[in-house]
Amino acid sequence: MFELKNVVRPNILTLEPYRCARDDFKTGILLDANENTHGPALSDITTYEELLELNRYPDPHQLELKEQIVSFRNQSPNKYSTSLLKPENLCLGVGSDESIDLLLRCCCTPGKEKLLTCPPTYGMYSICATVNDVETVKVPLTIPDFQIDVEGILAKLESDPGIKLIYLTSPGNPTGKLINVDQVVALLKKTIDTWNGLVVVDEAYIDFTASNGEYSESVSTLVNEYPNLVVLQTLSKSFGLAGIRLGITYCNIDLSRILNSMKYPYNISSLTSDIALKATSPSGLAVMHKYVKSILQQRETLLKSILDLKYVGRNIGGLNANFILVEILNKSGKPSNEVALMLYNTLAVDNAVVVRFRGKELNCTGALRISIGTEEENKELLLKFEKVLNEINA
Ligand SMILES: Cc1ncc(COP(=O)(O)O)c(C=O)c1O
Structure with missing residues (x-):
């Protein structure tokens, strides 16, 4: 039990x-916590920084x-x-x-x-x-x-x-x-x-x-x-x-x-x-919901396009997060850590696009994890992804 x-x-x-002492007393001349009551060491302090009382x-x-x-x-x-x-x-x-x-x-x-x-x-x-x-x-x-x-x-x-x-x-x-x-x-x-x-x-x-x-x-x-x-x-x-x-x-x-x-x-x-x-706050939550909605739309679009590519296998995972997990195939159509790693490296080193290799995780052979970006980022990722993957398997 x-x-x-x-x-x-x-x-x-x-x-x-x-x-x-501040747990009991919060106002007055506060000389209890060895703070610097002259203020934060910031030249040209902004009103915002001042309001935050960063010396406390x-x-x-x-x-x-x-x-x-x-x-x-x-x-x-x-x-x-x-x-x-x-x-x-x-x-x-x-x-x-x-x-x-x-x-x-x-x-x-x-x-x-x-x-x-x-x-x-x-x-x-x-x-x-x-x-x-x-x-x-x-x-x-x-x-x-x-x-x-x-x-x-x-x-x-x-x-x-x-x-x-x-x-x-x-x-x-x-x-x-x-x-x-x-x-x-x-x-x-x-x-x-x-x-x-x-x-x-x-x-x-x-x-x-x-x-x-x-x-x-x-x-x-x-x-x-x-x-x-x-x-x-x-x-x-x-x-x-x-x-x-x-x-x-x-x-x-x-x-x-x-x-x-x-x-x-x-x-x-x-x-x-x-x-x-x-x-x-309510206005912050509205922005969060707006971004989430857009990420979910982008996730659908990106996944559809990526699954259409020649050497991409299954979407291994689910669709409940802000990323997708896809299987990368070799020439014979088998999930391949070797090809996935080459794709990962070439994208990062020669194409300035960084995704995550997850092929060593249990039951994830050949997997790359891709965070969902903005529409522009996803389009560029897709173009480079297809080009590099086709070159590797050529
Ligand atoms: C499942 C999971 N938990 C926790 C974290 C870490 O979150 P935080 O940035 O709040 O430390 C991550 C970050 O990727 C995550 O994937």
Whole structure:
């Protein structure tokens, strides 16, 4: 039976969060934090820079930003949601990469406990695991539909009691495929009775899944129903803000309190929160939705044209993200890592077009992953792609 106190490492459970005088007193002559009250060392300071008070430490709690994010996600909850998200469900990080690492450090004792991933998947899970001296065990996604193997995962949990975290990616990277919500819920229900660990669903690409407006495929609004669920999102993809580094962790309030006391108090900079507030305001959301719509249209156009090319095989993955995964063939019509790598290299070195070789990932032989660009970028990619691929296979 799931109990948070048996999931979180004992040293973290008893952690007292860092406190500063500013938690209690926010106004007046502030000489409590060894800041430089003369101001930021910027010549010709702009009004915008001045308003941000960059000589002051940023707010550790970011309540206004959390309220905006929660209100956006509550507008279209998951079809299984019975309660709404609150700002207390959130912990903000320096991109979701920080959240991935934070959860590992929260739950897995180095050299002892383990992480489970479902390849092919995002590479940072196992990199963070290795850095933290945490072993990664794998239960591959099913073929050819790239879904989770619920029974396989349950069998692995039973045979290996050291596993504390499961990292799922939905929509997947590099698969571009949404994990069926019913399967995620089935996994949550089955594990909550039998296992002390967390199911982490990384939804970096969730806004690219078609939604009917009323409900969303995101499981973020289920964290109050399932204390063993954690959801990660980011402003790096649909919001086009990879440069500001803002990741969002959604979880049950008890776990959120622990994560918030573990994080560095000032991890979200004043510049980041200011831009994130604009992006998650109603006018920012309208721009995000406009860009997503255009990316989805471009994805359809690009995929159609690329699949018509002579040495391009299948679209291996799904169409739920801002990229496509396609199979590159050799002269005999077989998926080929050799040809895919040559195409990747020649495009980058001689044609200034950079895509990603993913042929070494499990069940992705010959695969290139292509992010969807603007109409002009996609047209140029397509012309060069066809020319180089035909030359390689000539
Ligand atoms: C599945 C997945 N999760 C997380 C990230 C990292 O996101 P962030 O920029 O928020 O660190 C990526 C980036 O490519 C990703 O593909």
